[in-house]
Amino acid sequence: MYPFAFAVARYLSILVVFSFVGTCALAQQAPPAAVAVGTVAAERKPIERSGTLVGRIEAVQRVEVRARVTGYLEEVLFKEGDLVKEGAPLYRIERGLFEAAVTAAQAALDRSKAAKVLTEIQFKRAQELLDKATGTAVARDQALAADQQADAQILSDQANLETAKINLGYTEINSPIAGKIDKTNITKGNVVGPNSGVLTTIVSQDPMYVSFPVSQRDYLEARERSAKFGKVKVKIRFSDGKTYGQIGEINFVSVSVSRSTDTILARATIPNPDGVLIDGQLVQVILESGEPEEKVLVPQAALIADQAGTYVFVVEDGKAVVKRIKIGAEIGADVVVDQGLKGGEQVIVQGIQAVRAGAPVQAAPLPKTIDRS
Known part of the structure; x- marks a missing residue:
């Protein structure tokens, strides 16, 4: 009886082992579940090279405003940071001394003109006396020289008058260009001049x-x-x-x-x-x-990088396939693909974390405007 019981027990254990092995084999043959992913079609469109x-x-135009004459600054005539027109007054320097200089220069010119009248008369008389043989050549030459000196003095005094008028004009500093004016570096009440540096800047x-x-x-x-x-x-x-x-x-x-x-x-x-x-x-x-x-564009959210470079997953025959790509310029949320895609491929942009190369996927196209992150 004991040998018979042992044989039965051995037979039952063999059945259990074969049953377990068969169950494992069936488990290995069962296909894995498809991963749900969201896809966007790789789009071909004309792109300008950039x-x-x-x-x-x-x-x-950029101008540094400086004072061209020395004097007391009476007024600052602009608001800092404003737009100013060409010719707009910016600063006003005290005019009194410069007006007086113009008056003095005018008086000197008048004296020179009066002296010219006299030297011209004297020259004519000396020439007439010489012509009548009652005068000398020396006297005529002296009168000629005095008359020419009077001409030169008039020119000099005219130049001084013009200089005085120009300096008077410099007492009002106007904007040479239209633009936006910076802050003023010197305020009312200071003495300004050519050595005062930049008063303000206009651009x-x-x-x-x-x-x-x-x-x-x-x-x-x-x-x-x-x-x-x-x-x-x-x-x-x-x-x-x-x-x-x-x-x-x-x-x-x-x-x-x-x-x-x-x-x-x-x-x-x-x-x-x-x-x-x-x-x-x-x-x-x-x-x-x-x-x-014509270039291929894919969302930046689809890009994956490793030591070998950049790649994306695309859906082919219900499976995730790796496509190695070479990327170019960024255009908004998309990136230009210079190599690796032809356009039209369904690129995975959602659910990438759960995707493996060759794994089955259940793809659902995403609208163009959806958030693909």
Whole structure:
């Protein structure tokens, strides 16, 4: 009886083992569950080639206002930070001494003219006496010299009068250009003069310049694409990431290359009707040139990076497939794909964390305007 019971027990244990092995095999053959993901189609669209540089805003006209005569400052005639017109009065210097100088110069000129009348008469008399043989050549020559000296004195006194009038005019300092005026460095009650330094500064507002260095390589590529570098469109992006609405045009390229940086200085003119651009402001300069090229765009949210580079997951035959890509410029929330995609691929942008290469996925196309983060 015992040998029979042992045989039965052994048979039952073998059945249990085969049953367990069969269950494991079935478990391994069961397909994994598909991961739900959101996709966006890789879009082909015409993109203008562009490059980003660092530039600085410069006023087309910039004037440092200085006093040209020495005197007591009676009035400051402007409000700091305001827009001023060309010719607008800015400062007024005490006029009394300069008006007196004009009067004195005028009196000296009148004396010279009166002396001229006398020397002219004396010369004529000396010449007449010489002609009648009753006078001498020496007397005539002396009278001629005195008359010529009177002419010279008139010229000198006329010049002094003009100088006095000019200096009187300098007592009112007017704006030489239209633009925005800075704060005043000297206030009413001080004595100002040519050695007082800059009284204030005025910068023109519209248009503005933006100057930026361009590498030789970028310059040559841009010139080749657009035939002339001057046809390149210039856009500006501020430090907060916002793009300025106006478009500029290049109006100057330096005639030489910087030996220290191997760059060429370029300058563009850009409209500034609302005064948004400020002299000295540091900005990003975006250069767009040549005809638009067909490029593939994908959302930045789809990008994944590893040691081998950048890639995205696309859906093919219900599975997640890795596509290695080479990316270019950023355009808003999208990025240009220079290599790796042809366009039309369903790129995974949601649920990426749970996706593995070759794993089944259940794709749901997302609207273009949806938040893909």
